Amino acid sequence: MTGDTQPSSTVLVVEDERKLADFYAKWLSEAHEVLVAYSGKAAIQLFDESVDVVLLDRRMPDTTGDEVLEHIRSSSSDPGVAMVTAVKPSVDVVSMGFDEYVVKPVDKEELLSLTETLLRRAEHDEAMRRHYRIASKISLLEENLSGRELAASEEYTRLQEELDAIDDELSVADELSAEDVGALLRSTDGEQ
Numbered sequence: 001m002t003g004d005t006q007p008s009s010t011v012l013v014v015e016d017e018r019k020l021a022d023f024y025a026k027w028l029s030e031a032h033e034v035l036v037a038y039s040g041k042a043a044i045q046l047f048d049e050s051v052d053v054v055l056l057d058r059r060m061p062d063t064t065g066d067e068v069l070e071h072i073r074s075s076s077s078d079p080g081v082a083m084v085t086a087v088k089p090s091v092d093v094v095s096m097g098f099d100e101y102v103v104k105p106v107d108k109e110e111l112l113s114l115t116e117t118l119l120r121r122a123e124h125d126e127a128m129r130r131h132y133r134i135a136s137k138i139s140l141l142e143e144n145l146s147g148r149e150l151a152a153s154e155e156y157t158r159l160q161e162e163l164d165a166i167d168d169e170l171s172v173a174d175e176l177s178a179e180d181v182g183a184l185l186r187s188t189d190g191e192q
Contacts, residue, residue, distance in 0.1 A: 056069060083100070084106060089140050
Protein backbone atom coordinates (compact mmCIF):
# COMPACT_ATOMS: atom_id res chain seq x y z
CA MET A 1 0.00 0.00 0.00
CA THR A 2 1.95 3.01 -1.20
CA GLY A 3 0.94 6.34 0.28
CA ASP A 4 -2.48 5.06 1.28
CA THR A 5 -3.34 5.76 4.91
CA GLN A 6 -6.57 3.78 4.94
CA PRO A 7 -6.45 0.61 7.05
CA SER A 8 -6.53 -2.51 4.90
CA SER A 9 -8.11 -4.74 7.52
CA THR A 10 -11.00 -4.63 9.96
CA VAL A 11 -10.72 -5.95 13.52
CA LEU A 12 -13.74 -6.59 15.72
CA VAL A 13 -12.92 -6.30 19.43
CA VAL A 14 -15.49 -8.05 21.64
CA GLU A 15 -14.94 -7.28 25.32
CA ASP A 16 -17.46 -6.41 28.03
CA GLU A 17 -14.90 -4.54 30.13
CA ARG A 18 -15.24 -1.16 28.41
CA LYS A 19 -11.87 0.29 29.46
CA LEU A 20 -10.05 -2.80 28.27
CA ALA A 21 -11.97 -2.85 24.98
CA ASP A 22 -11.14 0.82 24.46
CA PHE A 23 -7.43 0.16 25.13
CA TYR A 24 -7.44 -2.65 22.58
CA ALA A 25 -9.19 -0.42 20.04
CA LYS A 26 -6.71 2.41 20.59
CA TRP A 27 -3.73 0.07 20.18
CA LEU A 28 -5.13 -1.48 17.02
CA SER A 29 -6.51 1.67 15.39
CA GLU A 30 -3.07 2.81 14.24
CA ALA A 31 -2.98 0.02 11.66
CA HIS A 32 -6.55 -1.29 11.35
CA GLU A 33 -10.14 -0.21 11.18
CA VAL A 34 -11.54 -1.23 14.56
CA LEU A 35 -15.11 -2.08 15.53
CA VAL A 36 -15.85 -2.46 19.23
CA ALA A 37 -18.63 -4.52 20.79
CA TYR A 38 -19.10 -4.34 24.55
CA SER A 39 -21.34 -7.41 24.59
CA GLY A 40 -21.87 -10.66 22.74
CA LYS A 41 -25.19 -9.41 21.34
CA ALA A 42 -23.54 -6.27 20.00
CA ALA A 43 -20.79 -8.40 18.44
CA ILE A 44 -23.34 -10.51 16.57
CA GLN A 45 -24.98 -7.32 15.27
CA LEU A 46 -21.65 -5.75 14.20
CA PHE A 47 -20.14 -8.85 12.61
CA ASP A 48 -20.28 -9.06 8.83
CA GLU A 49 -18.10 -10.22 5.94
CA SER A 50 -15.91 -7.09 6.15
CA VAL A 51 -14.39 -8.29 9.46
CA ASP A 52 -10.95 -9.86 9.00
CA VAL A 53 -10.05 -10.57 12.65
CA VAL A 54 -12.13 -11.01 15.80
CA LEU A 55 -10.60 -10.64 19.26
CA LEU A 56 -13.17 -12.30 21.46
CA ASP A 57 -13.65 -12.52 25.21
CA ARG A 58 -15.26 -15.79 26.40
CA ARG A 59 -17.00 -14.69 29.57
CA MET A 60 -19.62 -12.03 28.96
CA PRO A 61 -22.94 -11.55 30.74
CA ASP A 62 -25.48 -11.62 27.90
CA THR A 63 -24.17 -13.80 25.09
CA THR A 64 -20.95 -15.70 25.75
CA GLY A 65 -17.90 -15.58 23.55
CA ASP A 66 -18.46 -19.26 22.79
CA GLU A 67 -21.90 -18.40 21.37
CA VAL A 68 -20.49 -15.49 19.37
CA LEU A 69 -17.81 -17.80 18.00
CA GLU A 70 -20.48 -20.31 16.90
CA HIS A 71 -22.34 -17.49 15.13
CA ILE A 72 -19.15 -16.38 13.36
CA ARG A 73 -18.27 -19.91 12.24
CA SER A 74 -21.82 -20.53 10.98
CA SER A 75 -21.52 -17.53 8.63
CA SER A 76 -20.10 -17.66 5.12
CA SER A 77 -17.22 -15.46 6.29
CA ASP A 78 -14.05 -16.97 7.76
CA PRO A 79 -12.17 -14.34 9.79
CA GLY A 80 -9.26 -15.15 12.04
CA VAL A 81 -10.58 -15.47 15.60
CA ALA A 82 -8.57 -15.23 18.79
CA MET A 83 -10.11 -15.85 22.16
CA VAL A 84 -8.61 -13.17 24.43
CA THR A 85 -9.94 -14.13 27.80
CA ALA A 86 -9.33 -14.67 31.49
CA VAL A 87 -10.81 -18.17 31.23
CA LYS A 88 -8.07 -20.76 31.60
CA PRO A 89 -8.39 -23.27 28.77
CA SER A 90 -9.28 -26.89 29.33
CA VAL A 91 -10.14 -29.81 27.08
CA ASP A 92 -13.41 -28.04 26.21
CA VAL A 93 -11.48 -25.85 23.74
CA VAL A 94 -10.93 -28.80 21.39
CA SER A 95 -14.33 -28.42 19.75
CA MET A 96 -14.18 -24.63 19.48
CA GLY A 97 -13.49 -22.93 16.15
CA PHE A 98 -10.93 -20.33 17.23
CA ASP A 99 -7.52 -19.82 15.64
CA GLU A 100 -5.64 -18.71 18.75
CA TYR A 101 -6.36 -18.61 22.48
CA VAL A 102 -4.66 -16.05 24.69
CA VAL A 103 -5.15 -15.73 28.44
CA LYS A 104 -5.31 -12.16 29.76
CA PRO A 105 -3.62 -9.95 30.54
CA VAL A 106 -2.18 -9.07 27.13
CA ASP A 107 -0.03 -6.08 26.32
CA LYS A 108 -0.04 -3.91 23.23
CA GLU A 109 2.81 -5.74 21.51
CA GLU A 110 1.20 -9.15 22.06
CA LEU A 111 -2.19 -7.94 20.78
CA LEU A 112 -0.69 -6.37 17.67
CA SER A 113 1.41 -9.45 16.97
CA LEU A 114 -1.60 -11.73 17.44
CA THR A 115 -3.65 -9.65 15.00
CA GLU A 116 -0.87 -9.65 12.38
CA THR A 117 -0.43 -13.41 12.75
CA LEU A 118 -4.14 -13.99 12.12
CA LEU A 119 -4.11 -11.70 9.09
CA ARG A 120 -1.05 -13.47 7.66
CA ARG A 121 -2.64 -16.88 8.17
CA ALA A 122 -5.77 -15.75 6.31
CA GLU A 123 -3.64 -15.68 3.17
CA HIS A 124 -3.18 -19.46 3.34
CA ASP A 125 -5.54 -22.08 2.00
CA GLU A 126 -8.07 -23.86 4.20
CA ALA A 127 -5.86 -26.92 4.82
CA MET A 128 -3.03 -24.76 6.12
CA ARG A 129 -5.42 -22.75 8.28
CA ARG A 130 -6.79 -26.00 9.76
CA HIS A 131 -3.21 -27.01 10.46
CA TYR A 132 -2.59 -23.78 12.40
CA ARG A 133 -5.85 -24.11 14.36
CA ILE A 134 -5.08 -27.66 15.44
CA ALA A 135 -1.44 -26.93 16.26
CA SER A 136 -2.57 -23.97 18.34
CA LYS A 137 -5.00 -26.14 20.32
CA ILE A 138 -2.38 -28.82 20.90
CA SER A 139 0.06 -26.22 22.16
CA LEU A 140 -2.60 -24.68 24.38
CA LEU A 141 -3.47 -28.03 25.94
CA GLU A 142 0.20 -28.89 26.48
CA GLU A 143 0.76 -25.59 28.25
CA ASN A 144 -2.26 -26.00 30.52
CA LEU A 145 -2.65 -29.71 31.26
CA SER A 146 -0.35 -32.13 33.02
CA GLY A 147 1.28 -35.03 31.20
CA ARG A 148 -1.14 -37.39 32.92
CA GLU A 149 -4.15 -35.33 31.82
CA LEU A 150 -2.85 -35.24 28.25
CA ALA A 151 -2.26 -39.00 28.19
CA ALA A 152 -5.80 -39.61 29.44
CA SER A 153 -7.43 -37.17 27.02
CA GLU A 154 -9.12 -38.74 23.99
CA GLU A 155 -9.59 -35.23 22.58
CA TYR A 156 -5.86 -34.51 22.75
CA THR A 157 -5.06 -37.83 21.06
CA ARG A 158 -7.63 -37.10 18.34
CA LEU A 159 -6.08 -33.67 17.73
CA GLN A 160 -2.62 -35.24 17.43
CA GLU A 161 -3.94 -37.76 14.90
CA GLU A 162 -5.72 -35.04 12.95
CA LEU A 163 -2.56 -32.93 12.84
CA ASP A 164 -0.53 -35.94 11.66
CA ALA A 165 -3.06 -36.54 8.87
CA ILE A 166 -2.89 -32.92 7.76
CA ASP A 167 0.91 -33.01 7.88
CA ASP A 168 0.83 -36.04 5.60
CA GLU A 169 -1.19 -33.98 3.10
CA LEU A 170 0.81 -30.77 3.32
CA SER A 171 4.34 -29.81 2.64
CA VAL A 172 4.36 -26.91 5.08
CA ALA A 173 8.02 -26.11 5.65
CA ASP A 174 8.39 -23.78 2.65
CA GLU A 175 5.26 -21.79 3.46
CA LEU A 176 5.90 -20.97 7.11
CA SER A 177 7.21 -17.74 8.57
CA ALA A 178 9.69 -17.89 11.44
CA GLU A 179 6.92 -17.04 13.94
CA ASP A 180 4.67 -19.80 12.61
CA VAL A 181 7.52 -22.33 12.71
CA GLY A 182 8.00 -21.33 16.36
CA ALA A 183 4.31 -21.96 17.04
CA LEU A 184 4.50 -25.36 15.41
CA LEU A 185 7.62 -26.30 17.36
CA ARG A 186 5.97 -25.22 20.62
CA SER A 187 2.97 -27.37 19.75
CA THR A 188 5.14 -30.47 19.28
CA ASP A 189 7.56 -29.99 22.20
CA GLY A 190 5.55 -32.42 24.33
CA GLU A 191 5.97 -35.24 21.80
CA GLN A 192 9.71 -35.62 22.33
